[in-house]
Amino acid sequence: MANRRPTVADILALKGRRQLTMLRVETLEEAEAAERARVDMLSVPPALLTPEFRDAAPSAFTFPGLEYGDFITAEDYMRAAFKALRAGGDAVYCAASLATVRRMRDEGIPVCGHVGLIPSRATWTGGFKAVGKTALSALEIWRQTKALEDAGAFAAEIEVVPVDVARAISERTSMFMISMGAGTGCDAQYLFAQDVLGSNRGHYPRHAKVYRNFSAEYDRLQQERVAAFSEFVADVHAQNYPGPEHVVGIPRDELDRFLKELPGV
Known part of the structure; x- marks a missing residue:
């Protein structure tokens, strides 16, 4: 994308036109490297949003994540969201209830939701594994997507869903769909920096691609x-x-x- 930091409207205008890139970064060094590599979008912990972060990554569209369980009420989420936006975020990631998403959207807060494998709710879908592999479960993901769209989310992460299912859903929603292990039929490809860099000491998910071996270094x-x-x-x-x-x-x-x-x- 251009060096100017994009807006939500800019992101939505790119839906269906080309694949964007997105990384989860957790340090200023990773943020600066992503900026220099021209990664389009970043997911960050809210604590990383400092003036130094925007010095490191001035043009990246950035989602601070409002982690599920760290907040209770819709008001808690809204306070955290406004704080994150004031600190330099462009939108917030939120896997809370539809009512909470709707409340934030009513206040003009750009929200990215989550469908498919949702880690904080994985027990309801059988654990940390692919979802949407049957017609019934794929339809449930479609219903989740439409519900998020109706609640006012402008984007959604779709995680570990069969590529054909994710493509069909992305083609039928106005939301900007961010694929994590859901194939190229969505609007952006999302990985964690620690997986890309090979610094993850634990399990590497199937959708991860390791480009360097930082653990050895x-x-x-x-x-x-x-x-x-x-x-x-x-x-x-x-x-x-x-x-x-x-x-x-x-x-x-x-x-x-x-x-x-x-x-x-």
């Missing part, structure tokens, strides 16, 4: 830390640190004058 750096710290300890014990180049001297006459004023030892 972190392991190498940790070994270098241990080695450097061990050398420091050895230097101190052997009286090799500090050396003359690490300390400050005093002219001999000034030292003699100073010592003369001290009591004896």
